Amino acid sequence: MEGLLKKYVRERKIEISALRAALESVQPAELLRLLITIKHDSYTAIMVSAEGAHTEICRLLLSPIRRTADELLWMKEEHGYTALLLAVERGDSECVELLMDTVSDERKYKFVSEKTDKGTTAIALAAGCGSSKCLESLLYSFSSLQRDSLLNIQNNILNTPLHHAAYWGETTALKVMLGSVSLVTVSSLLNIKNSDKRTPLEEAEYWGKKESSELLRRWQLKSVLEALDDARLQIKTLQEKNDQKLTALQRESDQKISTLQRESDQKLSTLQKQTDQQAGALDDARQRITTLQLKSDQKLSALQRHSQQQAEALDDARQRITTLQIESDQKLSALQRESDQKFSALQIESNQSVSALQRDTQQQAETLEDAKQQIKTLQERHDQKLSALQRESDQKYSALQRDNQQKVSALQEKTEQQAGALDDARQRITTLQRESDQKFSVLERHTQQQAEELAATQRRMEQFAAYLQTPGDTNMTGNQCHHPDS
Structure with missing residues (x-):
């Protein structure tokens, strides 16, 4: 082998x-x-x-x-x-x-x-x-x-x-x-160049191979047409996918916008309820202030009438004991002046307190009105932002959500501030009412003391008159008379 x-x-x-x-x-x-x-x-x-x-x-x-x-x-x-x-x-x-x-x-x-x-x-x-x-x-x-x-x-x-x-x-x-x-590979193969920088078609043309050149040219055209068909098909497929994605995105965006709208409406409704409650509380405060003012006016009127009656009684007493009790008249006059000064000071202070309370109440009303206007403005801006959000997609949605949250937070802060201001007004009303009650109590005690002193003076006048009317008990020298207490 x-x-x-x-x-x-x-x-x-x-x-x-x-x-x-x-x-x-x-x-x-x-x-x-x-x-x-x-x-x-x-x-x-x-x-x-x-x-x-x-x-x-x-x-x-x-x-x-x-x-x-x-x-x-x-x-x-x-x-x-x-x-x-x-x-x-x-x-x-x-x-x-x-x-x-x-x-x-x-x-x-x-x-x-x-x-x-x-x-x-x-x-x-x-x-x-x-x-x-x-x-x-x-x-x-x-x-x-x-x-x-x-x-x-x-x-x-x-x-x-x-x-x-x-x-x-x-x-x-x-x-x-x-x-x-x-045909995709054909297109790629027909574009490859050799070291002379010639493609297969250019190589056939360079060496005069007409039949091969014509064949390669037809295949090149066929590959181009196939590539165009593939491109059209891909474009159509891509367009369909994009349409599906856009439809899904639109549905998702509509759902998110609807959810945001519901949440925003709920928050605005809650804020509106809180604002209405605060407005009701403010109205209650106004009614309490009005009631307190009426009571104060009634008390002041009663005190004035009582003081007037006491003044009239005091004038009668002065006329009856003018010749007998100069010292008592002086004391009563000083007491009357002091009472009048205190009563005037109390009336001025009460009027100032009521005026200050009215100003604070007016400021609270203006603040509440501003809050309502801000809520209305915020709602208008929110509606505009929601309209813009519907035209845009998730990116606008996120920005609107952040902005809405910021504004809602700001509105909540303002509402909380107003609630704090309302609580301060309530405290001030309570304090003013307590101070007014204290002042009225002091004035009543002082008036009671004046009434007691007037009653004591009347009793002494009556005793002195009785003393003067008793002949055996008189002890007078010339035109002089002695007070029982002298």
Whole structure:
């Protein structure tokens, strides 16, 4: 077997019957070793059979070692050609299929991607040689994605398989390659430039390959039209998705706006109720102030009448004891002046307190009116912001929500301040009422004291009159008279 193989690689000839007989007497492992080690000018027996289109001889040599022949098939001659590359260069599609079937599936892609020293792959060789059958055998052994990758492989001067076919004017090969990939990939492949900055179409035009140029131009136009259709479809799909998103966004925005509107209405309703309650409390305070003022006026009127009556009684007493009790008159006069001063001071102070209370009440009313106006203004601004929010989306919604919260917080603060001011007014009313009651109590006590003193004076006058009317008890010298207490 060894001599037969050496003769074959050297002379490129062998008798099939002798080869079959020799193969029957050799073990597969020994056959593999001989096929790997026996070379002539770097060519193995498999390379010789592939290059010489000796498909039957190649099949006979590979059949015993099909499962272990990977290492053998990867061997290269001095220019970097494997057995597959040699078979493709010869256009022997049957040998190509045989070699492809021998390689394991997981290594086929790398096997076909192997390059010569110039960077040429089996696909590029088949394209340049115009071997459409070899191209179909190679390309359709892989998935669409792998075919795209194989057609994108460039050699040392950046030529793709399409450049090779365009250079040689291999129209059939161009059809096979372009028909094996999608139009998107076709568009990409037709735009790849080599080291001379030429695309496959420009390469065909440069070398005068009119038929190939026309074919590439049609495919380029077809890819452009397909790309436009894809773009239209994508635009339509994108528009539908955008419409759906916009519809969903609009629904979501409407829901958020509706929720915000309800929350805002609830807050405004609550604030309105609080304001109405405070207004009712302020009205109650006004009524209490009015009632207090009426009571004060009534008390003052009663005190004035009582003081007038006491003054009249005091005048009568003065007339009756003018000649008898000068000292008493002086005391009563001083007491009357003091009483009048105190009564005037009390009346002035009471009037001032009532006036101050009225001013505070008026200020509270004005403050409440301002609060109502602010609430109305705030509601108008809030309605405007809600209208703007409906025209905008989530971003405007967030800004409006923050602004509304700030304004509601400000309104709550103002309402709380007004409530505090109302509480202060209530405290001041309570304090004023307490002070007024104290002053009225003091004035009543003072008036009571005056009444008691007047009664005592009347009793003394009566005693003195009785003393004067008793003849035996008189003790007079000339025109002089003595007071009982003197």
